[in-house]
Amino acid sequence: xxxxxxxxxxxxxxxxxxxxxxxxxxxxxxxxxxxxxxxxxxxxxxxxxxxxxxxxxxxxxxxxxxxxxxxxxxxxxxxx
Numbered sequence: 001x002x003x004x005x006x007x008x009x010x011x012x013x014x015x016x017x018x019x020x021x022x023x024x025x026x027x028x029x030x031x032x033x034x035x036x037x038x039x040x041x042x043x044x045x046x047x048x049x050x051x052x053x054x055x056x057x058x059x060x061x062x063x064x065x066x067x068x069x070x071x072x073x074x075x076x077x078x079x080x
Contacts, residue, residue: 026050029071033064053079 024032026043029050033040037057044051045068052064061079066072 023069024071029066032071038064
């Protein structure tokens with residue numbers, strides 16, 4: 001392996017953790033929720049959470065707490 005090949009390999013390996021830590025775009029989070037059957041009605045975006053008011057596929061009103069770093073739903077509760 002040449003020095004140039006070694007350098008390119010090292011750079012590629014360094015880029016992997018950075019790419020893995022990149023937060024999803026808001027549009028990706030919204031798309032993920034919609035693909036799970038939620039109909040979004042209102043979003044409140046903060047640095048530490050995304051509050052979503054939505055309806056489920058069955059029509060129930062819910063409030064979701066979504067992690068902006070991962071797009072994972074932290075909690076789902078009825079929206080009254």
